[in-house]
Amino acid sequence: MDSINSYLFISSMLFCLGLFGVITRRNAIAVLMGVELILNAANINFVAFSKFNGMNIDGHIFSLMVIVLAAAEAAVALAIIINIYNNMNTINIDDAAELKR
Amino acid sequence: MADLVFWIIAAVTIMSAAFVVLNNQLIYSAVALLFTLFGVAGLYVFLWADFIAGIQILVYVGGILVLVIFGIMLTNKIKSVRISHKSMQQGVGGVVTFWFFIFLFIALTKAPWAFSDAVEPVGTVREIGVLLLTDFLLPFEIISLLLLGALIGAAVLSRGES
Numbered sequence: 591m592d593s594i595n596s597y598l599f600i601s602s603m604l605f606c607l608g609l610f611g612v613i614t615r616r617n618a619i620a621v622l623m624g625v626e627l628i629l630n631a632a633n634i635n636f637v638a639f640s641k642f643n644g645m646n647i648d649g650h651i652f653s654l655m656v657i658v659l660a661a662a663e664a665a666v667a668l669a670i671i672i673n674i675y676n677n678m679n680t681i682n683i684d685d686a687a688e689l690k691r
Numbered sequence: 692m693a694d695l696v697f698w699i700i701a702a703v704t705i706m707s708a709a710f711v712v713l714n715n716q717l718i719y720s721a722v723a724l725l726f727t728l729f730g731v732a733g734l735y736v737f738l739w740a741d742f743i744a745g746i747q748i749l750v751y752v753g754g755i756l757v758l759v760i761f762g763i764m765l766t767n768k769i770k771s772v773r774i775s776h777k778s779m780q781q782g783v784g785g786v787v788t789f790w791f792f793i794f795l796f797i798a799l800t801k802a803p804w805a806f807s808d809a810v811e812p813v814g815t816v817r818e819i820g821v822l823l824l825t826d827f828l829l830p831f832e833i834i835s836l837l838l839l840g841a842l843i844g845a846a847v848l849s850r851g852e853s
Contacts, residue, residue, distance in 0.1 A: 657751070
């Protein structure tokens with residue numbers, strides 16, 4: 591826990607799991623969960639590098655921005671997903687390939 | 692002792708993240724995501740980032756996860772058990788992400804990271820507040836505008852046609 595490699599290992603693992611979720615899931619909400627995992631992995635990296643470079647707080651600011659972006663993204667994405675569900679009665683992202691029907 | 696707690700938190704984070712992407716019941720995935728987010732908050736505590744850990748729990752667990760569960764509830768008919776959904780092409784995706792992980796692992800073990808030691812701060816809230824209102828004032832204002840835009844956009848999108 592006192593070396594940066596363990597944190598980078600955990601975050602790369604989280605990133606790969608999130609990537610796997612994004613490219614294999616067919617449900618739009620599950621894809622959104624994969625994106626959240628990827629953003630969390632990036633955040634761990636920001637905070638870890640911030641600690642191991644002499645407790646430079648800039649990394650914390652970056653991860654705050656990422657958290658805010660994730661919140662905005664989740665709100666808009668869920669609004670879009672619910673709209674797609676109301677219009678097409680499915681949230682399978684393969685069926686929702688058209689913008690209009 | 693601290694080492695043991697750290698690796699337990701790391702194991703909980705990774706295993707629940709695997710559960711999130713591998714489970715076929717969407718609502719179970721959402722519950723597993725709860726443990727992943729708490730685990731990441733625990734890692735922030737180990738990284739001396741107390742404020743970020745609190746924000747992680749407030750925003751992710753209290754906001755985003757609740758939104759996701761609302762989304763699951765609103766887009767599935769509970770009675771007809773269509774919460775279940777399959778993943779496709781797990782073989783190809785697994786191979787690609789496995790090799791990508793190997794690549795990342797080699798990169799992070801081989802890279803000569805530049806370290807500098809630091810003493811543990813009493814708290815980071817004060818420094819973050821000062822930085823947000825001095826060096827990072829413009830990004831701070833821009834992100835507040837973006838939040839406003841996302842709020843209006845989500846409201847307009849989900850209101851429907853009338």
